[in-house]
Amino acid sequence: xxxxxxxxxxxxxxxxxxxxxxxxxxxxxxxxxxxxxxxxxxxxxxxxxxxxxxxxxxxxxxxxxxxxxxxxxxxxxxxxxxxxxxxxxxxxxxxxxxxxxxxxxxxxxxxxxxxxxxxxxxxxxxxxxxxxxxxxxxxxxxxxxxxxxxxxxxxxxxxxxxxxxxxxxxxxxxxxxxxxxxxxxxxxxxxxxxxxxxxxxxxxxxxxxxxxxxxxxxxxxxxxxxxxxxxxxxxxxxxxxxxxxxxxxxxxxxxxxxxxxxxxxxxxxxxxxxxxxxxxxxxxxxxxxxxxxxxxxxxxxxxxxxxxxxxxxxxxxxxxxxxxxxxxxxxxxxxxxxxxxxxxxxxxxxxxxxxxxxxxxxxxxxxxxxxxxxxxxxxxxxxxxxxxxxxxxxxxxxxxxxxxxxxxxxxxxxxxxxxxxxxxxxxxxxxxxxxxxxxxxx
Amino acid sequence: xxxxxxxxxxxxxxxxxxxxxxxxxxxxxxxxxxxxxxxxxxxxxxxxxxxxxxxxxxxxxxxxxxxxxxxxxxxxxxxxxxxxxxxxxxxxxxxxxxxxxxxxxxxxxxxxxxxxxxxxxxxxxxxxxxxxxxxxxxxxxxxxxxxxxxxxxxxxxxxxxxxxxxxxxxxxxxxxxxxxxxxxxxxxxxxxxxxxxxxxxxxxxxxxxxxxxxxxxxxxxxxxxxxxxxxxxxxxxxxxxxxxxxxxxxxxxxxxxxxxxxxxxxxxxxxxxxxxxxxxxxxxxxxxxxxxxxxxxxxxxxxxxxxxxxxxxxxxxxxxxxxxxxxxxxxxxxxxxxxxxxxxxxxxxxxxxxxxxxxxxxxxxxxxxxxxxxxxxxxxxxxxxxxxxxxxxxxxxxxxxxxxxxxxxxxxxx
Numbered sequence: 114x115x116x117x118x119x120x121x122x123x124x125x126x127x128x129x130x131x132x133x134x135x136x137x138x139x140x141x142x143x144x145x146x147x148x149x150x151x152x153x154x155x156x157x158x159x160x161x162x163x164x165x166x167x168x169x170x171x172x173x174x175x176x177x178x179x180x181x182x183x184x185x186x187x188x189x190x191x192x193x194x195x196x197x198x199x200x201x202x203x204x205x206x207x208x209x210x211x212x213x214x215x216x217x218x219x220x221x222x223x224x225x226x227x228x229x230x231x232x233x234x235x236x237x238x239x240x241x242x243x244x245x246x247x248x249x250x251x252x253x254x255x256x257x258x259x260x261x262x263x264x265x266x267x268x269x270x271x272x273x274x275x276x277x278x279x280x281x282x283x284x285x286x287x288x289x290x291x292x293x294x295x296x297x298x299x300x301x302x303x304x305x306x307x308x309x310x311x312x313x314x315x316x317x318x319x320x321x322x323x324x325x326x327x328x329x330x331x332x333x334x335x336x337x338x339x340x341x342x343x344x345x346x347x348x349x350x351x352x353x354x355x356x357x358x359x360x361x362x363x364x365x366x367x368x369x370x371x372x373x374x375x376x377x378x379x380x381x382x383x384x385x386x387x388x389x390x391x392x393x394x395x396x397x398x399x400x401x402x403x404x405x406x407x408x409x410x411x412x413x414x415x416x417x418x419x420x421x422x423x424x425x426x427x428x429x430x431x432x433x434x435x436x437x438x439x440x441x442x443x444x445x446x447x448x449x450x451x452x453x454x455x456x457x458x459x460x461x462x463x464x465x466x467x468x469x470x471x472x473x474x475x476x477x478x479x480x481x482x483x484x485x486x487x488x489x490x491x492x493x494x495x496x497x498x499x500x501x502x503x504x505x506x507x508x509x510x511x512x513x514x515x516x517x518x519x520x521x522x523x524x525x526x527x528x529x530x531x532x533x534x535x536x537x538x539x540x541x542x543x544x545x546x547x548x549x550x551x552x553x554x555x
Numbered sequence: 556x557x558x559x560x561x562x563x564x565x566x567x568x569x570x571x572x573x574x575x576x577x578x579x580x581x582x583x584x585x586x587x588x589x590x591x592x593x594x595x596x597x598x599x600x601x602x603x604x605x606x607x608x609x610x611x612x613x614x615x616x617x618x619x620x621x622x623x624x625x626x627x628x629x630x631x632x633x634x635x636x637x638x639x640x641x642x643x644x645x646x647x648x649x650x651x652x653x654x655x656x657x658x659x660x661x662x663x664x665x666x667x668x669x670x671x672x673x674x675x676x677x678x679x680x681x682x683x684x685x686x687x688x689x690x691x692x693x694x695x696x697x698x699x700x701x702x703x704x705x706x707x708x709x710x711x712x713x714x715x716x717x718x719x720x721x722x723x724x725x726x727x728x729x730x731x732x733x734x735x736x737x738x739x740x741x742x743x744x745x746x747x748x749x750x751x752x753x754x755x756x757x758x759x760x761x762x763x764x765x766x767x768x769x770x771x772x773x774x775x776x777x778x779x780x781x782x783x784x785x786x787x788x789x790x791x792x793x794x795x796x797x798x799x800x801x802x803x804x805x806x807x808x809x810x811x812x813x814x815x816x817x818x819x820x821x822x823x824x825x826x827x828x829x830x831x832x833x834x835x836x837x838x839x840x841x842x843x844x845x846x847x848x849x850x851x852x853x854x855x856x857x858x859x860x861x862x863x864x865x866x867x868x869x870x871x872x873x874x875x876x877x878x879x880x881x882x883x884x885x886x887x888x889x890x891x892x893x894x895x896x897x898x899x900x901x902x903x904x905x906x907x908x909x910x911x912x913x914x915x916x917x918x919x920x921x922x923x924x925x926x927x928x929x930x931x932x933x934x935x936x937x938x939x940x941x942x943x944x945x946x947x948x949x950x951x952x953x954x955x956x957x958x959x960x961x962x963x964x965x966x967x968x969x
Contacts (some may be wrong), residue, residue: 126752144775149749153747159763168816174841183724184845190778192785197768205781210773256923268923276922280894283874289881292812294887297803300729302720307810307883311719311792315728315736318772322739327744330565330590333753334921337565346919350900353889354915356736362611363886364913370886375706375727378610385715385724393790394725396710398703416729453711457701464707466725468713469783470792480696483767495784498771502744505674505760507751532916555817555841 116156117521118213118513123506127154132332134239135160136214137254139167139312142348143243143271144210145321150328151213152500152509154319158525160233163547166554169286171201171518175550192492199511202491202517209311211515212487212497217525218518219545221252226545230254234262238335239328243271243320243348245284256343265330266341270326271480275347280367287316290349294438299324299359301372310372316352319413323351336345381429382436385466386444387453394466395455399438407459412443489514506532564591564932565921568687569749570655572648573597574672576604578731579765581628581690582738587657587745589917589935595655595948596629596939597648600969602903603941604629614911619941620908626938627865627914629969630904634939635948636969639670643968647953648672652680653791656752657745661689664699675762689737692763697792703765709733710771714776721792736772737765738917739848771844799850803883804861811861811869813880815840826876827860829853906937945969 126347132155136147141502151157166175182191190205197203199436220226234240242249249270253426256268273290274280280293291297291313301310327344334342338395353360363370380400388395399405409417417423417439421433427489429436444452449465456463465471473496478484481503484496500509526532526546539547568593573584576895581596581604588594598604603619606628612621638644648737652658655742658677660667667673667688670879676864691708692698706727709715713733719726727733744761752758771777800815815823821833838849841965859868866882873880890913895901899918917932949955949969963969 125722126751126755127795128747141773142815148773149743150586150747168818174817181842183844184847190782190785190788193872194786194788205785209777209781212887228794232781233827260923271918275898278894278898283870283881284877284879285881286879288814289812289879292883293881293892295884295886296729297810297812297883297887298740298888300726301722302726304935305720306805307812308805309723310803311717311721311726313718313728314774315732318774319736319739321773322743323877323918326586326739326743326746327741330748330751333746334565334872336753337567341923342921344922345922347898347900350895350898350916351918353900354918355732355739356730356886357735357915358611358624358730359886360890360915361627361912363890365613365623365909366611366615368611375724377704380704385706385727386711387724392716394710394716396707396727398706398713400704443662457698460702462702462704462707464711465701466710466717467585467712468789469780472606472780473783477692477696477698477766478770481693481764481767483770492785495781497784498777499767501740501768503762504744504748505762507748507759533809 117215118156123475127507127509129548130154132156133158133236133237134241134328137240137242137244137249139170139244140286141210141317142320143324145171145318145330146269146271147214148210148212149321149325149501152511156190157214158233158237158521159211159214159516161216161218162220163218163519163544163549164220164222164478164551164554165490166550169206171207172204172525175201175554179205185518188234192387197491199517199549201307208489208492208515209497211225212511213513214516215521215524216516216520218547220543221546223543225262225540225543227253229530229545231262234259234266236529237263237266237271239267239331241269241271241324241328243324245280246272247275260341260343264341265335265339267328267335268329268341268343269324269327269346270343271346272347273321275350276345286351287314287320287348288312290352291316294349294353295356295359295470296352299356299370301374302374303372305372315355316348319352319355320346320348333378334369334424376433381426384437384438384440386437386441388444388449389446390448392468393449395444395452396464400462404461408456408461411455411459411461412440414439414443485511487511491517517548519546522546557771566746567591568931569654569657571595571657571659571808572651572655572660574658574660575689577606578628578659578734579738579741580659581606582735583687583689583741584659585628585630585633586739586742586918592657594632594773595651595944596632597635597637597639598634598941600942601640603634605783607941615681618808618908626906626909629674629938630914630935632939633944633948634942635945636942638968639672641966641968643963643966645670645672647949647968649676649680650953652657652684654686655681657749658684658686659741659745661687663691664688664694664864678760682758683752683756684757685745685748685752685761687741687748687761689741689762689763689765691765693767694762698766705731705733708765709769712766714774714779717790717792719792721794724794725792733765733769737763737768740768746755797831797850799844799853800857802854804858806861806866806869808865809881810883811866812883816879819878820844821875823878826872826878827857829856848912902934904935904937907940
């Protein structure tokens, strides 16, 4: 039985083909790392359990009802807004990143589950996880133990605050890690307090690509030394590097920044302006004098460049509020996508704040064949965002939709671990192997 | 980083020709340099990377060797100056291509084609080279030559419509976060492609689009895009306080941010002294708590509890009760935070302009061998001065002698 994520025969090998990774990831940061590695050929085996539902991974809770979807006001998320009989297989939250991955189930709190863990580690190249430290301690996932089982293991651990230090036990999502490292002190509307900033979750994708880089680096290290290794990526530390200049301004000059909204410290005007329709906006950055005069011309305001209040970039910064009014007077009755095209044609940097409909209708993404269709047995056929980066000489595309819970148990237990019919049947009876969550899980 | 520690790092032995500028490209090559690659940054003679002229400057005085932004983005690299528009400069660049494993660039797509330094030209000189091109919209398509900024590209590709207050304009994440993320993505792409190239001897050309990188990033965007496919739902910014027990709460010395997941409801109720809710049928099930009135009722109870406590007191309580959350910290709070100090995250790096200054540390660390002796990552080397390594690199890699380099310098090629 070949791996269920079938790669075309005869095509060029993908960079990570032949690399098998055990995936203990939850929520977004870890799953994004394994999504990227799966796209480039690694065999990603999600190690899940029918006895445990990690919230915010295959949904907020296991048994989401139609009524909850309607009441939440969060809309979308399930095909036709219907969570169906197995909501954990139908949610966009999981299905968006699960593509190309496999799913197996095992109860690691049982001794025979622990045997399976060691059997899996023995036949794998890597392990990636991003859980609370105590969660991994509880199921016996540690470098000390697993490196003895497989000394060549490349283990990437991505806990929020790392494996050491006073915050080691703290439970957080990416947005809280951002608040701890200072992002919410520099991201917000001028004059407002942090409660109006809404939510940024940029630490999650940052940790995902950081984790993918860490794993690739670890593989190369293993190639060089013949030995496995543990790499530790604190998702808080990893994200804080994206705030480098704020840290440097503080350590060099003692300066703390205030909220600037969507404005820039150099270019002016820069902002996000209301367009016609509900929640429609366009972002504009005017940096050079050339951009400024083109922008005014397109707006039908040839008077502005000669206006003393806006003559230099310093003037435009000083009178930014006035400029914003003039710009909004022009954008307010316009379509954002059309306006983006008009401005870009005139050499002005502009971008519609794209909603989902804009994205799927976008000619650039269509021209680059960005969207890819995948068929999911319980969710149906849909378009998905394509691979995150392209390689000219390596064919790259998505192969399989997200796995249903336990979908690949047969492949993993029988094909990879060589389970006999008897042992497989016993594991089914014990609840290790299954495609439904235990009845005790709400 | 001494030669000895660098030989212990995962990317040691990898040489990178770095044709990047501004933020996204330099962050990509900085990450490669952090993990052992030898990165040779090519800068314009005279002025160098334009980021050298961008704030923050040490003591707020501009100067090519005074930008903290440049300094933090370019640690561990070497700098050489080459005029790629001159025939000699171009020939030297191609000579260097033969000596490297990786080339990273983030010019507008037309630039390297115009200089005849595109992937075709590079791979003709070195078929094994991995070239990573970072651009606003990719190397093809109707937007190929469009301009962009962190704001406009995040607006198009990122989850900007979901970021900020529902009654206000969408909000960009701070500073250059959009660019940094693209840089980190490029570094991961480059490392993965390098693994394949080293195995097969065949290089590749990575085409990474800023727009597509954010369109495919997991920060709400991909979930919402698939959600739209599933149900036609168009997402927006969530109303403040929409989720029960979640929000940015005012407290005694600032603000504290919590997110309540359903199974933790009893724990949070106990934490705020509302234990009586736990067994009340109006509260005890997720379905009951989905009633919008419950959100406001719970907030009224919670706010009284938060306002009487400091961030650090709340931090201890949420830890005790297992609630997801964190304080809203300033950059100063972060730099002086006990946890990151205990982990020795920050690094002090000396520089001729600034003297020793604190920088953010590594994105990740190898911790399987944790004794001081075997810890492979030492402190980083400071960012290079403009052209600091020109002589060294041209002499060592292109076998040029001092006089030749001096002559080319006079002619404006280096």
